[in-house]
Amino acid sequence: MSDFKVKIDQTVADMRSAYFAFLQKLVQTPSLPGQEQAVQNIISSKLRSLGLAVDVIESKQEELLQHPAYSDDGIPFEQRLNVIGCWRGNGKKTSALSRTLILNGHVDVVSPGNEDLWQDSPWSGIIENGRLFGRGSCDMKSGLASAIFAVEALQRLGLQPAKDVLIESVIGEESGGIGTLTLIQKGYKADAAIILEPTNLMLCPVQSGALTFRLKIQGKAAHAALKKSGINAIEKLLPLMQAIDVLEKARHKRYQSELFDDPQCIAPISIGTINGGNWHSSVPEYLHIEGRFGVFPGESVDAAKEEFSQALMQAAKEDSWLSTHPPVIEWFEGQFESGQTEIDAKIVKALQKAHQKIWSTSADIKGVTYGSDLRLFTNHAGMPAVLYGPGDVRQAHAVDECIELEHVLACTKTLALLISHWCGCSED
Ligand SMILES: [Zn+2]
Numbered sequence: 001m002s003d004f005k006v007k008i009d010q011t012v013a014d015m016r017s018a019y020f021a022f023l024q025k026l027v028q029t030p031s032l033p034g035q036e037q038a039v040q041n042i043i044s045s046k047l048r049s050l051g052l053a054v055d056v057i058e059s060k061q062e063e064l065l066q067h068p069a070y071s072d073d074g075i076p077f078e079q080r081l082n083v084i085g086c087w088r089g090n091g092k093k094t095s096a097l098s099r100t101l102i103l104n105g106h107v108d109v110v111s112p113g114n115e116d117l118w119q120d121s122p123w124s125g126i127i128e129n130g131r132l133f134g135r136g137s138c139d140m141k142s143g144l145a146s147a148i149f150a151v152e153a154l155q156r157l158g159l160q161p162a163k164d165v166l167i168e169s170v171i172g173e174e175s176g177g178i179g180t181l182t183l184i185q186k187g188y189k190a191d192a193a194i195i196l197e198p199t200n201l202m203l204c205p206v207q208s209g210a211l212t213f214r215l216k217i218q219g220k221a222a223h224a225a226l227k228k229s230g231i232n233a234i235e236k237l238l239p240l241m242q243a244i245d246v247l248e249k250a251r252h253k254r255y256q257s258e259l260f261d262d263p264q265c266i267a268p269i270s271i272g273t274i275n276g277g278n279w280h281s282s283v284p285e286y287l288h289i290e291g292r293f294g295v296f297p298g299e300s301v302d303a304a305k306e307e308f309s310q311a312l313m314q315a316a317k318e319d320s321w322l323s324t325h326p327p328v329i330e331w332f333e334g335q336f337e338s339g340q341t342e343i344d345a346k347i348v349k350a351l352q353k354a355h356q357k358i359w360s361t362s363a364d365i366k367g368v369t370y371g372s373d374l375r376l377f378t379n380h381a382g383m384p385a386v387l388y389g390p391g392d393v394r395q396a397h398a399v400d401e402c403i404e405l406e407h408v409l410a411c412t413k414t415l416a417l418l419i420s421h422w423c424g425c426s427e428d
Contacts, residue, residue, distance in 0.1 A: 004420070005357060008413050011153045019149050019412075020132065020405060022046065024125035026107075026141040027134035033108045034075040036171040040083050040107060043144070043169045047085030050152055052167070055084045059172065059182040067185060069380050071334050073175030082170045082179045084188060087151055089163035089423060097350065098162045098424035099191035102383075103415065104180060104373060105144030106173030109136035110397050117399045131402040139396035142403045143196025143389035143411070144169055150415035154425055162424030166190055173373055176334055180373040184381045192347035192384045192422070193377045194415070198391030198403075199368070201355065201411060205348050205386045206259055206367035207374045208267045209295030209338035211304060214288060214330040215240065215312070217276075217322075221285035230283030231321050234276050237287055240327060243315035244269055247308070255296045259343075259367035266369060267294025267338075269308075297340045297367060305331060339375030341384040347422070348386055354418035355388075358410065368393075388414075 012019075031039040040056070047054050059080040064070040089100070112122035112135045120126050122135040132142070147167050154161075166188060170179030197204075217237060222230025248269045260266045271291040277284030295304045309329055316322035341348065343365055355363040368387065377385035390407040419425065 002357065004417065007157055008153060008416050011156050012149070012409050012412055012416075015149060015153065016409070019145070020127065023132060023142060023145050023408070024127070026145060027125035027132065027137050028123050030123050031107045031109055031136065032111060033073065033172060033175050034078070034080070036107050037079050037081055040081045040169060040171070043107065044083045044085075046148060047083065047167060050085070050087070050148070050155060052085035052087050052151070055086075057082045057084065057182060057186055059178045063185065064178060064181060067181060069181055069337070069376055070178070071176040071336070073172060073178065075172070075175060080171050080178065082168065082182055084169075084183065085167040087161060087165040089161045091162060092426055093162050094424040094426040097346075097422050099422055100163045100166070101419060101422050102166045102168055102188070102190040102193040103147035103196060104168040104170060104193055105140050105147060105196040106170050106179060106373070107141065107144065108171050108174050109139065110174050113399065119400055127405070130405050132405055133400060133402040135401055137403040138198045138391035138401050139393070140197055140389060140391070142391055142408045143198060146390060146408055146411040146415055147196055149412045150419060153412060153416045154419060158427050159420065159425040160427075161419065162426065164190070165419055165423050170373070176336070177373045177376050180376045181380070184376055189381060189383065194347070194351065195373055195385060195387045196389035196411075197372050197387045198389050198393050198396055199366070199387050200392050201388065201390060201407065201414070202364045202366045203348060203351055203355070203386055203388055204366050204368045205341035205343055205345065206257075206297045207339045207372055207387070208297060208367070208369045209301065209336045209375065210371055211293045211295060211301065211331060211335050212290065212333045213293050213308070214290045214332055216328040216330065217287040218325045219283065219285045219287070222283040224281040224283060227283050233284045233287040236319070236322055237289065239315050239319050239322070240312055243311050247311040251296070251307070257297070257367060259365065260369070261366070266367070267296045268369070269293050294369065295336075295338045297338045299338060301335060301337050334371075336371045337375045337379055339378040339385070341378055341386060345384045347384045350422050351386060351388060351414075351418055354414050354421065357417055358413045
């Protein structure tokens with residue numbers, strides 16, 4: 001076992017109780033979108049206690065409105081505070097890398113839903129059998145904590161980085177990423193970013209995108225007893241659904257990637273709501289459906305929209321009614337691009353190396369089909385970015401969400417080793 005690994009193991013073990021107490025406090029502090037201030041105060045005090053230079057930056061709608069990646073999450077812009085802690089580099093170059101690094105995590109959590117379904121309160125932070133329970137425990141307060149404690153572990157070892165390490169604690173990720181976007185717009189940059197989402201400690205440098213659409217189909221109302229004199233808008237969905245199904249398959253046939261577990265579900269097209277007709281004994285004159293249209297890594301949002309539109313219009317042409325009354329497509333709310341970092345990028349290699357040293361085995365490299373702030377770094381900050389963090393994404397947003405504490409400690413060690421190599425740590 002390398003010297004460094006022994007030391008880091010010991011240091012992280014020594015921090016256990018303070019670490020878990022901190023994590024409990026984060027989970028016990030609810031941080032639903034728009035209500036992240038209290039948890040951000042805890043984070044900023046912690047970062048200050050480590051001697052980091054702390055900035056608190058507010059997300060403001062008027063500053064984001066014109067940005068192409070901005071999407072309005074409908075949450076009032078009041079005290080949407082982002083916290084950045086900078087562990088300043090001392091400039092003493094010690095490794096070939098000596099680069100700056102951003103460690104990014106979001107503090108906003110999704111609603112716990114029906115709290116009666118939870119075994120304990122969603123804000124209990126209770127620890128049982130090595131797991132800590134509560135909303136945000138997995139997605140992703142543990143990931144964020146692992147970055148903070150990786151810095152603390154290195155400090156306890158008397159180390160200092162040659163180049164800056166930035167810890168970004170952001171808001172608004174779940175509803176579109178305004179926190180990270182704000183920091184990108186304000187010019188916070190580094191040679192690479194690691195986003196500490198729950199990837200089960202897999203390296204995920206590739207992410208699909210997702211667009212929200214509405215389809216409006218027009219029919220012609222009539223008394224149901226005379227249904228042939230009307231046009232049933234609900235029935236007119238059928239040829240369009242078939243076209244969507246054909247399109248989804250064709251798109252997946254075209255896109256080949258080894259990085260996804262299910263090659264048929266990389267950029268799925270899914271219908272989420274349906275609303276049509278206004279009376280059981282009338283032929284419905286309208287149908288509205290809403291859904292999510294997946295965007296492949298490397299595919300532009302415009303190209304994805306165009307393909308969807310063409311497929312639907314082609315199907316409409318083949319139907320006697322729809323050819324003259326084509327469906328109307330609306331794109332609304334979240335319009336999230338895909339994002340990707342090359343799998344042989346320096347940061348992916350460095351993270352893999354750190355992971356290998358701690359685990360004695362390689363991490364899987366995977367793509368993810370859910371949205372995250374990765375796209376903002378890769379597409380709008382020109383920075384390579386990777387998702388890597390403790391916890392299983394299946395726990396995210398779930399009832400009785402929890403995190404394996406050993407997993408959190410393991411992530412902390414990997415991050416400490418990565419920072420030490422990437423940012424060139426040396427003794428003071
Ligand atoms: Zn998350």
